[in-house]
Amino acid sequence: MGYCYCGKILWVDLETGDIWTEEIPSGVYRQMLGGYGLGVKVLLERQPAGADPLGPENILCFLPGLLTGTPTFFSGRYMVSGKSPLTGGWGDANSGGNLSPEIKRCGYDGIFIRGISPSPVYLCVRDSAVEIRDAAHLWGLDTVATEEKLSRELGSGFKVASIGPAGENISLIAGIINDGGRAAARSGLGAVMGAKKLKAVALKGSGRVAAARTDLLKDINKIIAAPLKKETGGVEKFVTGVAMRSVIPVLLRNSISFKPTVRQVVNSLREMGTGAGSAISMEGGDAPVKNWKGVGMLDFPWIRSSKISDRAATRHDIKKYHCVSCPLGCGALVSVREGKYATVEAHRPEYETVAAFGSNLLNDDLESIIKLNDLCNRLGLDTISTGAAVAFATECYERGLIGPGDTGGLRLSWGDPDVAIDLVRDIGMRRGIGNVLADGVARAAKTIGQGSEEFAIHAGGQELPMHDPRFQPSYGATYVVDATPGRHTAGANNFVDAGSPPLFGNYKLPRAKKYCYAGRGEAHALFSKSVQVLNCLGLCNFSAFLGTLPYAEMVNAATGWDVTDDELLEAGERILTMRQLFNLREGIDPASVLLPNRSLGIPPLEKGPTSGVTIDLETMRRDYYLAMGWDESGRPGSKRCAQLDIKAE
Amino acid sequence: MAAYTYTVRGLSASGPVCLSGEIILGEVATLEELLREIEAVSGTDLDPAVHNAVLIVNEKRADWDTNREIPLPDGSRLIWITPAFGG
Numbered sequence: 001m002g003y004c005y006c007g008k009i010l011w012v013d014l015e016t017g018d019i020w021t022e023e024i025p026s027g028v029y030r031q032m033l034g035g036y037g038l039g040v041k042v043l044l045e046r047q048p049a050g051a052d053p054l055g056p057e058n059i060l061c062f063l064p065g066l067l068t069g070t071p072t073f074f075s076g077r078y079m080v081s082g083k084s085p086l087t088g089g090w091g092d093a094n095s096g097g098n099l100s101p102e103i104k105r106c107g108y109d110g111i112f113i114r115g116i117s118p119s120p121v122y123l124c125v126r127d128s129a130v131e132i133r134d135a136a137h138l139w140g141l142d143t144v145a146t147e148e149k150l151s152r153e154l155g156s157g158f159k160v161a162s163i164g165p166a167g168e169n170i171s172l173i174a175g176i177i178n179d180g181g182r183a184a185a186r187s188g189l190g191a192v193m194g195a196k197k198l199k200a201v202a203l204k205g206s207g208r209v210a211a212a213r214t215d216l217l218k219d220i221n222k223i224i225a226a227p228l229k230k231e232t233g234g235v236e237k238f239v240t241g242v243a244m245r246s247v248i249p250v251l252l253r254n255s256i257s258f259k260p261t262v263r264q265v266v267n268s269l270r271e272m273g274t275g276a277g278s279a280i281s282m283e284g285g286d287a288p289v290k291n292w293k294g295v296g297m298l299d300f301p302w303i304r305s306s307k308i309s310d311r312a313a314t315r316h317d318i319k320k321y322h323c324v325s326c327p328l329g330c331g332a333l334v335s336v337r338e339g340k341y342a343t344v345e346a347h348r349p350e351y352e353t354v355a356a357f358g359s360n361l362l363n364d365d366l367e368s369i370i371k372l373n374d375l376c377n378r379l380g381l382d383t384i385s386t387g388a389a390v391a392f393a394t395e396c397y398e399r400g401l402i403g404p405g406d407t408g409g410l411r412l413s414w415g416d417p418d419v420a421i422d423l424v425r426d427i428g429m430r431r432g433i434g435n436v437l438a439d440g441v442a443r444a445a446k447t448i449g450q451g452s453e454e455f456a457i458h459a460g461g462q463e464l465p466m467h468d469p470r471f472q473p474s475y476g477a478t479y480v481v482d483a484t485p486g487r488h489t490a491g492a493n494n495f496v497d498a499g500s501p502p503l504f505g506n507y508k509l510p511r512a513k514k515y516c517y518a519g520r521g522e523a524h525a526l527f528s529k530s531v532q533v534l535n536c537l538g539l540c541n542f543s544a545f546l547g548t549l550p551y552a553e554m555v556n557a558a559t560g561w562d563v564t565d566d567e568l569l570e571a572g573e574r575i576l577t578m579r580q581l582f583n584l585r586e587g588i589d590p591a592s593v594l595l596p597n598r599s600l601g602i603p604p605l606e607k608g609p610t611s612g613v614t615i616d617l618e619t620m621r622r623d624y625y626l627a628m629g630w631d632e633s634g635r636p637g638s639k640r641c642a643q644l645d646i647k648a649e
Numbered sequence: 650m651a652a653y654t655y656t657v658r659g660l661s662a663s664g665p666v667c668l669s670g671e672i673i674l675g676e677v678a679t680l681e682e683l684l685r686e687i688e689a690v691s692g693t694d695l696d697p698a699v700h701n702a703v704l705i706v707n708e709k710r711a712d713w714d715t716n717r718e719i720p721l722p723d724g725s726r727l728i729w730i731t732p733a734f735g736g
Contacts, residue, residue, distance in 0.1 A: 149736070268660065276660065276665065277660050277665055278732060279658075279659065279665065280659060280665060281732070283658060283730060284658070284703050284731070284732055285703065285730075286729040286732055297705065297708070298708070302650070305669075309665070310665040311665075317727075412680065471703075471732075514701075515712075606708060606709075607708040608710070609703045609705050611708070611709045612709070612710055613710065
């Protein structure tokens with residue numbers, strides 16, 4: 001065991017009931033960091049190729065980041081990994097809240113679960129006491145009720161991640177929920193949990209996660225947090241005396257005022273959450289409108305979008321909150337006290353959810369979006385994919401491809417949240433047309449047919465997030481090149497469009513013109529590696545709002561190592577490469593992951609901020625592969641794999 | 650005489666901002682000239698390159714580099730908008 005990691009992982013076989021631990025050599029942590037870096041190594045080595053994602057061989061893992069549990073700011077994320085039933089390839093998802101450190105306090109750097117239980121169970125972990133317990137009384141409950149019931153049964157202090165009815169019903173767009181509404185939502189991993197008949201994981205640990213230099217970590221925290229306490233343009237110097245680039249995040253560079261401070265940006269996030277600026281995104285062309293066929297300024301103009309954005313979107317806030325170890329605090333609980341969308345103490349919808357159930361459905365009713373968000377959290381559904389499924393179904397209905405006879409009488413139309421709520425319930429419960437949509441829009445389009453594939457908005461089977469490639473083309477590249485397609489948190493190089501510095505400070509990148517496609521590969525690869533590092537350290541991507549942080553120094557203070565930025569980025573490259581190898585092993589041809597024509601501007605929109613735009617996706621894809629040292633078809637070469645100490649089959 | 654309407658949207662130091670108004674000039678203006686007038690009226694730096702702004706003229710995207718010197722017809726509507734961060 002070293003500093004800040006436990007040196008072992010927990011294994012659980014739900015079929016045999018076997019529970020055991022496995023020691024992990026120290027060198028693995030330095031190579032793979034933690035989180036899904038550790039996950040992809042284990043899955044590549046232990047999971048047989050071609051495993052059924054919903055079968056016993058698929059290994060589902062819960063993974064804290066390397067720095068999680070130490071005092072390091074922003075280090076409270078946990079990850080869930082496994083083979084995705086939605087994409088058929090590598091699946092991961094990432095969540096905040098308060099659960100992540102508990103995995104380490106129990107003494108584990110990851111919990112790996114295989115097999116299928118014959119009946120519903122939950123996993124109860126209290127330090128080294130690990131039990132597979134009957135969950136018959138929990139099966140059928142929503143995620144909030146499950147947490148509440150387990151808290152009453154087990155006593156205070158247990159942290160719970162669970163699935164709702166959507167996961168139980170093996171909806172392929174089901175996620176895993178903790179803290180009553182934080183979601184590891186993507187990749188359909190809630191369905192994997194449901195297929196295993198694993199209702200929940202409950203954790204309570206008494207251990208302490210030791211850092212090599214707690215004093216230094218606290219000093220670094222002070223430097224990181226300094227912009228939050230005074231008017232400053234960003235982190236300027238680090239304790240070692242190494243001058244850092246003066247960093248002003250993308251948002252600051254783009255602000256109407258000259259140079260708002262980091263503190264002002266953070267205050268916006270604290271006050272309004274990630275929904276600060278939703279209306280701007282809807283008006284400006286970033287947020288999709290009307291299942292990606294609309295134009296915000298025409299179809300969902302400011303007078304409507306501003307009702308669900310910015311300060312207007314905070315009017316039901318009852319309490320702000322921070323995820324564990326976060327100095328920023330962009331979360332809030334909300335209550336809608338009366339009316340047909342009354343909701344008690346739910347999580348405030350994030351930007352992705354506001355756009356998915358707002359502009360993409362032409363819905364300007366904030367209370368209904370709060371209700372839809374809470375409904376998804378309780379059912380255990382990914383709000384991005386679910387919003388996309390409702391939008392897809394609405395367009396199918398609009399075109400007459402489905403009718404009231406298919407929808408159980410629901411008359412789907414744009415801007416009707418009541419119908420959306422009913423449809424989301426049907427998706428979670430797999431009722432009627434909801435049974436078709438519960439498998440995501442790609443599969444739903446195959447079932448419905450009649451040309452509906454054209455407007456099923458997904459990449460590789462996963463619904464696209466709420467950032468339109470016609471507005472930020474590099475998102476489009478990220479959506480198709482990452483091993484988990486359709487992800488907005490996988491390192492898009494749109495930062496480069498804005499002239500932002502990279503996340504790691506010592507790299508110079510050319511500023512790219514927004515609609516020039518060649519020559520972006522190097523920047524894209526660098527950002528992708530960087531994001532892998534952040535994720536696998538357990539850091540929130542929003543830490544980047546505070547500037548280019550001293551990641552290597554943070555890791556060294558926590559672990560006692562002497563890593564450099566280069567070594568961390570090499571770890572990021574290793575993780576990216578191994579995720580790619582996982583997909584290749586599962587028979588996924590990287591070139592087969594495409595974007596819908598609509599999201600590429602084929603044909604281009606005639607009006608609006610992205611009018612006339614058609615994206616050259618293949619140039620960006622090819623340049624990225626080459627910058628990664630892969631061949632033009634996205635296959636990592638054996639020489640580079642050997643340099644990265646990856647055993648490629 | 651030429652009359653133009655404008656809208657400026659973006660995240661400012663104090664949160665999201667939406668400015669809008671009308672500008673009447675003695676003769677037709679280029680996109681750049683109109684932007685300078687709006688800067689003068691609003692007291693705000695609106696350099697599209699600095700702010701990575703999207704420009705929309707009469708409901709169509711206008712690339713700054715290729716459109717800045719093109720005269721805008723009387724009655725044109727300009728929207729200047731900066732990207733937000735989402736999440």
